[in-house]
Amino acid sequence: MSSFLQSNFFLFILLYSYFSYAMSSSLFPSSCQLQGQFHLNRMQESGDVNLGGLFPVHFFSSVPDLSFTSQPQQPSCHGFYVQGFRLAQTMAFAIDEINKNSNLLPNVTVGYTLYDNCVELGIGFRGALSLASGQEEQIILHNTCVGNPPVVGIVGDSSSTRSIAISSILGLYRVPMVMKPKYPSFFRTIPIRAMIQILKHFGWTWAGLLITDDDYGLHAARSLQSELSVSGEGCLAYIEVLPWDKDTDELRRIVDVMKKSTARVVIVNQFWEFTFQYLENVNTEILDISNLRPEYNVYKAVYALAYSLDDMLRCKQGRGSFSGHSCGTLQSLEPWQVVNFTTPFGDQVSFDQNGDVVPIYDVMNWLWLPDGSTKVQNVGEVKGSAFRGEEIILDEDKIFWNFNSKKPVQSVCSESCPPGTHMVRRKGEPKCCFDCIPCSEGKITNKRSKYSLECNSCPEDFWSNPERDYCVPKKTEFLSYHEPLGICLTATSLLGTCICAVVLGIFIYHHRTPIIRASNSELSFQVLLSLKLCFLCSLLFIGRPRLWTCQLRHAAFGISFVLCVSCILVKTMVVLAVFKASKPGGGTSLKWFGVTQQRGTVLCLTSIQAVICTTWLVSSSPTPHKNTQYQNDKIVYECAFGSTVGFSVLLGYIGVLAFLSFLIAFLARNLPDSFNEAKLITFSMLIFCAVWVAFVPVYISSPGNYADAVEVFAILASSFGLLITLFGPKCYIIIMRPELNTKKAIMGRGSGS
Incomplete structure (x- = not known):
């Protein structure tokens, strides 16, 4: 049994300013003629301002072979994808709800044009271009190209590869960008950090990564590797890149392997929901309202556009967020910024300083039933916060583990080092593969430093205990009255x-x-x-040496x-x-x-001896000394001479007097x-x-x-x-x-x- 994370719906919002191009040469004709028609599956409702959408209502397309001698035939779409259809219906429902709201965009009617991308780059690309420029047969040109664009924003496409390609072309129309320097209008939430929260929660540090060979998969791989490197609590055992070719049985084979797996836990994002559910019953799925998170994300994306347009229309000159504190208009759009808002259901939608939406992810537990069907149940969520980061909430009693133990498995290359040892990484292996080596004397590690590459030295007057997990005061040794x-x-x-x-x-x-x-x-x-x-x-x-005893004793x-x-x-x-x-x-x-x-x-x-002692004490007085040279784990308290010469002269003078006494007494021994x-x-x-x-x-x-x-x-x-x-x-x-x-x-x- 495998479990996976159902991520935020992969969306981005393409907003762009009015295309202006000065035609100062008579080389350009006074009108533009549409050279050909491209037929797209669409839903449309006109309004004062229009929003566009790209959704995968069908998930297969077939393109006739090119003969290079006649005009290419239109591709055909087939294979109804219920989830994509529900997303399109959600956008239409949200726009209808906005139009009925007198407090949001008053006196402005919002329309929409929704296209089916058929999960095909070419079709999605043509759909986005049609949304940006329209499909009018002829456009009359004046001195400048001025006019309202067919749509002011696009919700979709769900694929990063198609979205990035579309963004690159729409950039010619001076499309404002937000998320990253190359594609700043590209709003996408990849649930990498949420996945890492799950890995941390269960203590899984040894993971493999399975990605598709497209922009989304490659970006996800880089993000996951980056997050793991920053957290320092995990590593990838392997990365496998799958060819994205829906005409092959590769994904089907992988899904079958996942279903039969009883030795691994599989964490996936919502992209795999499409893969898991395409052999499923359409009628049942349309009526299933147990999980509306993807639809709700589209709903919030539409409201984000509406609130931002409303904020722009209510703007007062001199207080705007555009160039020179100016305000934008529907006829002359400047780069657009999203605003925070609250949905009619009371949920707060926020964007961080980078323009990225603060996400909420559902954690879904997938069960494959004996009849081959699947059952999905919500077992928790990962909430994003602009201040605290991601927080995971799991109801572990609801999670079904397809293991004999019915408990979460352990997934580590190397168990965390016990107290008293430190990590030594294995050469040529990932950083989470290591050996645990005992700390040397005088150094320790404890539970707080279980991933430490080095042991911590004990303070000066402390030493490691035999287990090397905490420091104890060093044994003190001196000639005591009690021994x-x-x-x-x-x-x-x-x-x-x-x-x-x-x-x-x-x-x-x-x-x-x-x-x-x-x-x-x-x-x-x-x-x-x-x-x-x-x-x-x-x-x-x-007794323990003191300054006065050291000075007085000799x-x-x-x-x-x-x-x-x-x-x-x-x-x-x-x-x-x-x-x-x-x-x-x-x-x-x-x-x-x-x-x-x-x-x-x-x-x-x-x-004479008193003078010797006084000179010694004044010039270099004996002092107490903590000696650790004999044994590192002991402090031997002793009196340092200060001057060995002073002590030698003191002893030598006594010896001279004793020798003279002995010599004279020896000479008088026969008295x-x-x-x-x-x-x-x-x-x-x-x-x-x-x-x-x-x-x-x-x-x-x-x-x-x-x-x-x-x-x-x-x-x-x-x-x-x-x-x-x-x-x-x-x-x-x-x-x-x-x-x-x-x-x-x-x-x-x-x-x-």
Whole structure:
């Protein structure tokens, strides 16, 4: 079963101005004699102004063979076409109705002359020429050819080929044109956009085009291809051009194929109605009033002429729409313009800025019954609007689909791409034939971009989900307090801080005992305080980086460790000076290591690190940075150094002090046991240097938040190393072996060595 769109009746209105031709030469005779008669089937009624019509009342004609020795015989028409006859009767009825209307063209009687074109170019051409010039036997010529034309407008012909040919000849009479530059008086509505509305409604993007080899068919093909290209939602699988020869059985064969087709939907315009209905019952068709859309279109075309003539006659000079705001007259017509009007049935007839009528199309469902006859039912319409374009209204419950599923078929070369993929057109095939390729990472397509040739990139801080159909915020990564690693490092940092506080309390409580006094209690207190700061500064490396944490973390780390290592360095130097002072002649060395000198040395060494940090922060301060180089779907929040040189100098200065402490302690490693502080310092500096030497390559190779974790681990490891090696043995003696925390025991160990 096939369905098709019954289009507006194919009409154009040929209006023309009075033919004027100056005869300034005596070469022309004073009268024109008709050289021959051409007999046409016609209906005629005279009036003050006359309208012409061309309709296919017969659809076959036969022309005798030419002998070239005698005058050709007239062609004969046969094969009564009911639809064409109804159209002619409609025009006559509309003109009669206009003449009875006192408000439209008052005091003017409209007449008509209607010719049968027999669906033949030659006959239609002669009919139009007869309408334009008349068939009087003799015309008396004056100085100029002035007079009223036989008709002021023509309704018809239904074929573009015949209409264009007629327009070209009537152009010699200065026929005003409206629709397109070449044939501006040619009013025709081809239901291309309406067909496209149906294709869109059912989602059909893969269509074939069957056209006749004439101007109408070729123009329809170009229009359809243009509309499909503009909409971008369909393409033609093929275009087949049929020879327009009514003496062949080609159209009959195509109709039979359409009737038997159960795999295709056929959308046709009203031209095919003639093809489908010419084997039908004439009497039944004449009485059938179920579909009067073609007749109604002719009815509106006649009223368009009448309203335009009425508008012209009511025109006031200076307000007209013609040259110089003048008004036209029946005796001297200027190029004519159509006007909008309302029919007696209340329907608004409008014309757009191009002079094209805003159309209304019926959507008809054709059913071929088992007995071979056809049944047509109206299932909707496509309404045109000057502002909203075409709107389709369908009652799908009325549509009969000749398929097993009883539902609309799918007609696509390639199914629309699902979300997460994009189209890649197949080489050498129509544009609606394509493959669907998944989007790459970071790009998406969704339902709104199902015909997209490219995937859309996600915003900067977003990434595609696994299905590639929408963007999700990128995962953020930093050393967090809420993840296991961050929790462990935070707990370790706080543990180290608490241990430092406990050891400091022990040292304060037992500050008068020999073992503490022998280990330079003031510097020991400073070392404990600096270690406590080292443990706490590691917390600045945990949590989402902020500007203040990025600026403070390395400054606090650098100054805390320099303070600690400076105290250890001074302490080592004091140990070495005390040992030398115990020997004969070595007492002068202690004057350089008094309490004031010790404090000043520590302050001076720490101030250098403070200057380094200040210079770094002022010149190129560390800042928070969103790093996506490690993984595209993640944002790694980290602190950019700003200046790698600043960080290197900071670390390098700590390393120099640690190396000096290690070197001096190593040189003093063989001191008596009473001064065994040097051995503990040697061991602590060895651990400290080992940790930070290993830190550098591991830190450089660690991505993202692991780099911060490595630095925190190095801080904690070196801090615990110093805390345990420097203060572990003393706390053990103070708490577990108090009998050894005496001057005698300490001196005794010294004498024992």
